[in-house]
Amino acid sequence: MSVRQALNGRGYKVLVDSSAFSEWWELAATSGLWKSAAEDSPDILNDHLRGPDTNARVYIAYLGGEPVGVGYVYPEHFSTATGHARVGVVPSARGKGAGKALTHQIIATSASLGVTRLFAQHRVPDVIDKPASALAAGTGFLLEGVSAEQSLDLASLKEAAVQAPCGEIVSWEGACPEELVAQYAPLVASGFGSKRVGSDEVVVAYRRAEAQAAALGKTMFVSVALSGNGELIGHSRISVKKSDPVEATQGVTLVRPEYRRQGWASGLKSSNTALLRSRSPASKYLVTVNRTTNEPILRLNESLGFVKRASLYQYVFGAARDADAD
Incomplete structure (x- = not known):
């Protein structure tokens, strides 16, 4: 078991060990580490620490032999030079340097993953969380953007006929057919920027995500938009934990630029939501x-019945994200 001393002079040690995380999580959950602000944390841990092909790094901060905080970092599927970091400290140890020790440890060792950009975020109902903001600023992170978390009450959703503008929308549960996943790369490139993704990388990442979902007991619901000649022009995916299906997660909805503002995004989301409910x-x-800043999709979500329930503040450390990546 590898132990490294954090350079903060407060007696904290930071343990780098993935296998110890499961036991630590049980303690952290009962101590109220995440409170109600991170209901999805176990999912994130499973996806990036216990799933196949994981390349995450885990950091546990100890004080006096007791675990008081955790941090972890994992690279993106489509841009492995970009990593996502998460840090949490039990309430009784906050404000004593554990969060800073963990954050510095993540920054110092992320280079071993080939990560040159680190992103972190925290979730609050309405206003920016001052301790989290101070931690980010004190460790070199800059506020990069703000996201809105929206929720749709499926019980109050009214059924509506889905109209495909000029083509068809196809939905299924499970793995994507081979002929369609091969067309997913240019769709992703149109949404995220061709400099950031390559065809082989996207297909491999797509199949890896499916494998992770299956290994973790998740069900994937997918809807795709096909043009009149069968070309893949849109894609939307929802994931549901079989062990805890109450809250489903909407993935990225992509539509090729030349087909936007024609009703495809609305059709994709509505079709996939109908599949989820059934x-x-x-x-x-x-x-x-x-x-x-993505006002069109926020307005679309509102028109479908989504309501805002929280804000997520994103921070970046290192090289800035490419301008065409959002």
């Missing part, structure tokens, strides 16, 4: 997160 009746809410 196949997962235990699911009560659908949650999605989008940048506050």
Whole structure:
């Protein structure tokens, strides 16, 4: 078991060990570490620490032999030079340097993953959280953007006929057909910028995400938009935990630029939500997160019945994200 001393002079040690995390999580959950502000934390841990092909790093801060905080970092599927970091400290140890020790440890060792940009975020109902903001600023992170977390009450949703503008929308549960996943790369490139993704990388990442979902007991619901000649022009995905299906998660909805503002995004979301309701009746809410600058998708979500329930503040450390990546 590898132990490294954090350079903060407060007696904290930071343990780098993935296998110890499961035991630590049980302690952290009962101590109220995440409170109600991170209901999805176990999912994140499973996805990036216990799933196949994981490349995450875990950091546990100890004080006097007791675990008081945790941090972890993992690279993105589509841009492995970009990492996402998460830090949490038990309430009784906050304000004593554990969070800073963990954050510095993440920054110092992320280079071993090939990570040159680190992103972190915290979730609050309405106003910016001062301790989290102070930690970010004190460790070199800059505020990069704000996202809105929206929730759809599936019980109050009224059924509506889905109209495909000029083509068709196809929905299914499970893995994507081979002929369609091959077309997913140019769709992603149109949404995230061709400099950031390559065809082989996107296909491998897509299949890896499916494998992770299956290994973690998640069900994937997918809807795609096809043009009149069968070209893939849109994609939307929802994931549901079989062990805890109450809250489903809406993934990224992509539509090729030349087909936007024609009703495809609305059709994709509506079709996939209908599939979710029919196949997962235990699911009560659908949650999605989008940048506050993405006003078209926020308005679309509102028109479908989504309501805002929290804000997420994103911070960046290192090289800035490419301008065409959002």
